Amino acid sequence: MGTPKYIQIENALRSEIESGRFESGDLFYSNAELIDRFGASSITVIHAVNDLVNEGMLVRYQGKGTFVFRSRLYRPVRISENGRFLEGGEKNETRVLGISFPEGDGLNPEVVSRLGLSGKGRYAVIERVRLFDGVPYQHQVSYIPRRFIKQDVDPSYYESVYRRLREDHGLFLSREASHEVTRIVMPADGEVRSALSLAEAEPCVRKERCTTLPDGTVAEYVVMHRRWDYFEQTIDESAH
Numbered sequence: 001m002g003t004p005k006y007i008q009i010e011n012a013l014r015s016e017i018e019s020g021r022f023e024s025g026d027l028f029y030s031n032a033e034l035i036d037r038f039g040a041s042s043i044t045v046i047h048a049v050n051d052l053v054n055e056g057m058l059v060r061y062q063g064k065g066t067f068v069f070r071s072r073l074y075r076p077v078r079i080s081e082n083g084r085f086l087e088g089g090e091k092n093e094t095r096v097l098g099i100s101f102p103e104g105d106g107l108n109p110e111v112v113s114r115l116g117l118s119g120k121g122r123y124a125v126i127e128r129v130r131l132f133d134g135v136p137y138q139h140q141v142s143y144i145p146r147r148f149i150k151q152d153v154d155p156s157y158y159e160s161v162y163r164r165l166r167e168d169h170g171l172f173l174s175r176e177a178s179h180e181v182t183r184i185v186m187p188a189d190g191e192v193r194s195a196l197s198l199a200e201a202e203p204c205v206r207k208e209r210c211t212t213l214p215d216g217t218v219a220e221y222v223v224m225h226r227r228w229d230y231f232e233q234t235i236d237e238s239a240h
Helices: 005-018 031-038 042-055 109-114 161-169 190-196
Strands: 058-061 065-068 077-081 092-100 123-132 135-145 177-185 204-212 218-227 233-237
Touching: 005 031, 005 042, 031 042, 042 058, 109 218, 135 161, 135 190, 190 218
Parallel strands: none
Antiparallel strands: 058 065, 077 233, 092 123, 123 135, 135 218, 177 204, 204 218
16 A cells, blocks of 8 residues: 555655755645646545644745744754853862752652652752852752762762762763753742852753653753853854
8 A cells, every 4th residue: 555645745855845945934726726737636635734734844824824943843953151151170169069869748749740750769969069269150960860969978979960970871972862841930940049159140051851761761850940151052053
């Protein structure tokens, strides 16, 4: 049995959109044009176009027509932050403010859920602050499944969580799959404002990240806040 006509049309149109023939916001073909081009019925054409609308590649406006919403769907993108605050050296310093191992009612249900733990799943909390030239610019709280964290060490042992997980457990978190959300918040909560010397009226950057191992284990859930005046992001998009 051959491929249904509407799928053939859908695949052909998707390839056109992804090839870069259209820019986002361009007017797309009318149903009449597609019927004539593919020699198909209106029902078949509408089915194909509806699927592309549902994928988010096209959008319809009543009385105006169908427009391209997203073109060149898969393009390599590199996102980088200002390396001035990420490099080593005497001006950059990390301080561990504390390590805790919550139990019972002290467990945060949201953290348990983010880490994919059972209802009584245990985790460690590592709170750190980064300073540049003596100025605290980043406050970070890492939630790690407890089995990965030692309890009988000085807090400074975890100045670099990634290094310790690499050396102690052979985990290379910087290479693993992660999901990160960045937003601007104002005001930040009192603990963050105090750690970063922020006024209540000042905004700051908030990032949440989950890193997942190949077997599906969530190895970390991180909540980071950074001073707005120490944040700069560059996005480079490759040609298609």
